[in-house]
Amino acid sequence: xxxxxxxxxxxxxxxxxxxxxxxxxxxxxxxxxxxxxxxxxxxxxxxxxxxxxxxxxxxxxxxxxxxxxxxxxxxxxxxxxxxxxxxxxxxxxxxxxxxxxxxxxxxxxxxxxxxxxxxxxxxxxxxxxxxxxxxxxxxxxxxxxxxxxxxxxxxxxxxxxxx
Amino acid sequence: xxxxxxxxxxxxxxxxxxxxxxxxxxxxxxxxxxxxxxxxxxxxxxxxxxxxxxxxxxxxxxxxxxxxxxxxxxxxxxxxxxxxxxxxxxxxxxxxxxxxxxxxxxxxxxxxxxxxxxxxxxxxxxxxxxxxxxxxxxxxxxxxxxxxxxxxxxxxxxxxxxxxxxxxxxxxxxxxxxxxxxxxxxxxxxxxxxxxxxxxxxxxxxxxxxxxxxxxxxxxxxxxxxxxxxxxxxxxxxxxxxxxxxxxxxxxxxxxxxxxxxxxxxxxxxxxxxxxxxxxxxxxxxxxxxxxxxxxxxxxxxxxxxxxxxxxxxxxxxxxxxxxxxxxxxxxxxxxxxxxxxxxxxxxxxxxxxxxxxxxxxxxxxxxxxxxxxxxxxxxxxxxxxxxxxxxxxxxxxxxxxxxxxxxxxxxxxxxxxxxxxxxxxxxxxxxxxxxx
Numbered sequence: 143x144x145x146x147x148x149x150x151x152x153x154x155x156x157x158x159x160x161x162x163x164x165x166x167x168x169x170x171x172x173x174x175x176x177x178x179x180x181x182x183x184x185x186x187x188x189x190x191x192x193x194x195x196x197x198x199x200x201x202x203x204x205x206x207x208x209x210x211x212x213x214x215x216x217x218x219x220x221x222x223x224x225x226x227x228x229x230x231x232x233x234x235x236x237x238x239x240x241x242x243x244x245x246x247x248x249x250x251x252x253x254x255x256x257x258x259x260x261x262x263x264x265x266x267x268x269x270x271x272x273x274x275x276x277x278x279x280x281x282x283x284x285x286x287x288x289x290x291x292x293x294x295x296x297x298x299x300x301x302x303x304x305x
Numbered sequence: 306x307x308x309x310x311x312x313x314x315x316x317x318x319x320x321x322x323x324x325x326x327x328x329x330x331x332x333x334x335x336x337x338x339x340x341x342x343x344x345x346x347x348x349x350x351x352x353x354x355x356x357x358x359x360x361x362x363x364x365x366x367x368x369x370x371x372x373x374x375x376x377x378x379x380x381x382x383x384x385x386x387x388x389x390x391x392x393x394x395x396x397x398x399x400x401x402x403x404x405x406x407x408x409x410x411x412x413x414x415x416x417x418x419x420x421x422x423x424x425x426x427x428x429x430x431x432x433x434x435x436x437x438x439x440x441x442x443x444x445x446x447x448x449x450x451x452x453x454x455x456x457x458x459x460x461x462x463x464x465x466x467x468x469x470x471x472x473x474x475x476x477x478x479x480x481x482x483x484x485x486x487x488x489x490x491x492x493x494x495x496x497x498x499x500x501x502x503x504x505x506x507x508x509x510x511x512x513x514x515x516x517x518x519x520x521x522x523x524x525x526x527x528x529x530x531x532x533x534x535x536x537x538x539x540x541x542x543x544x545x546x547x548x549x550x551x552x553x554x555x556x557x558x559x560x561x562x563x564x565x566x567x568x569x570x571x572x573x574x575x576x577x578x579x580x581x582x583x584x585x586x587x588x589x590x591x592x593x594x595x596x597x598x599x600x601x602x603x604x605x606x607x608x609x610x611x612x613x614x615x616x617x618x619x620x621x622x623x624x625x626x627x628x629x630x631x632x633x634x635x636x637x638x639x640x641x642x643x644x645x646x647x648x649x650x651x652x653x654x655x656x657x658x659x660x661x662x663x664x665x666x667x668x669x670x671x672x673x674x675x676x677x678x679x680x681x682x683x684x685x686x687x688x689x690x691x692x693x694x695x696x697x698x699x700x701x702x703x704x705x706x707x708x709x710x711x712x713x714x715x716x717x718x719x720x721x722x723x724x725x726x727x728x729x730x731x732x733x734x735x736x737x738x739x740x741x742x
Contacts, residue, residue, distance in 0.1 A: 174496035216480035
């Protein structure tokens with residue numbers, strides 16, 4: 143474990159927020175996905191410690207929580223760059239030049255390969271399967287921002303907004 | 306309306322009437338446009354009456370399967386012994402499909418109203434609207450609209466002042482195409498890995514949390530208020546070809562086309578006309594090569610088939626494909642079918658939940674063979690191997706993800722065999738695959 147001290151996520155307001163979600167479901171387990179989102183929003187990723195905390199809070203086991211975290215691609219099991227860039231390259235976008243957009247992001251962020259974080263820690267670029275906005279090629283997500291109609295030429299200007 | 310375009314005269318605008326109209330997103334704006342009258346009307350009826358109207362309308366599931374919505378609702382127990390649930394499937398992830406996103410972005414109250422009517426009809430206490438995790442904007446808009454609906458007493462313990470309780474919650478997915486499969490969606494709501502479950506038992510008997518459940522797509526539910534307002538007979542009359550395909554359908558058109566976007570047409574509309582007239586055709590100097598009419602999981606049509614295809618459930622079956630979700634992917638003569646089919650297979654390999662061997666191994670193996678062919682290292686027998694493998698992947702697994710991977714591969718080899726052979730016999734230069742396997 144590389145973390146020596148662990149600050150719990152579910153204290154104060156966040157604990158209250160989670161408690162307010164619980165009556166929505168007949169089981170505590172059902173609050174797992176929302177709880178994991180809360181961890182990621184607070185910490186940027188979900189560490190083993192955080193998984194253990196979520197397990198404790200919801201009456202589950204750490205192994206169970208890990209099994210769920212690893213199923214869903216949007217939960218980060220490792221720290222990522224300050225700006226997490228996801229470029230859709232599935233068929234409809236691919237037909238419209240999405241691979242050129244990926245190349246432009248890799249080039250202009252300094253990320254050498256997909257999934258790696260740039261040396262300055264600012265960016266991580268990945269390919270993502272169908273973002274569900276095929277009529278607006280190429281859709282890109284940067285953090286929680288959903289951006290339509292990105293072209294390779296537009297990448298440098300777009301990145302200036304994400305420093 | 307082909308948002309962001311102006312509506313075309315040949316469209317039949319029902320669901321998309323307010324796409325692009327920001328005021329329609331608000332509670333006040335929605336009410337001003339006649340919103341929530343259908344819910345008021347439905348709450349004054351018996352649940353069985355509401356189901357009867359939807360049955361009469363002929364409305365069929367818009368998520369892909371095309372099952373009659375009213376009939377699905379009627380499978381729920383009449384005598385309520387346990388809690389009932391409604392799940393709205395807003396996990397829109399089928400490549401080529403982007404209609405539910407616009408419904409949520411522009412008419413969130415229309416979806417809430419449709420959910421509330423369905424919820425009442427099946428006597429459910431709670432609706433979970435399961436939205437894919439990447440849809441940050443639709444999530445934000447839906448969250449705001451739900452809060453407004455509670456504030457104005459549309460939802461809550463005294464819904465529309467009737468004394469009836471209607472609760473509705475958003476549930477955010479976290480990046481898994483398979484959660485759009487109805488049983489996987491229920492697993493995901495329960496806080497589990499999104500693994501599909503064997504049916505039977507069907508959700509109406511044993512659904513989310515083991516309770517009777519109905520799952521409907523966003524577009525299906527958003528159609529319901531219009532049916533309640535204007536009647537089942539009106540909806541049923543919207544049909545250009547086969548009488549069992551009724552109403553309007555949003556087609557998400559994308560790929561090699563001049564004006565991509567959502568177009569709402571009456572069932573039975575000719576596919577060729579949609580591409581050529583409404584969408585402006587393929588880019589200048591290009592010709593149409595192929596079409597996938599119902600999202601990436603259905604067989605590919607060649608040019609001739611595309612030109613004679615009627616866009617309804619039966620019309621697509623006549624051409625050997627399916628209407629699916631109405632995600633229309635257009636390929637012009639510049640498209641490399643081998644590469645794009647590999648890219649589709651890779652999508653399924655990435656999204657397999659890995660429970661069933663045929664799917665876990667078959668999707669990944671399909672990708673490896675296709676990449677080998679693209680790299681110029683394919684052999685003549687590889688095409689038979691792909692076809693044999695696809696057969697082993699069809700109809701043998703818990704859900705249809707594996708079948709969906711096989712559909713474009715089999716139809717692709719059948720209709721564009723020459724393109725595969727060109728890579729194999731070396732007349733076409735190898736094409737490296739850009740990224741990760």
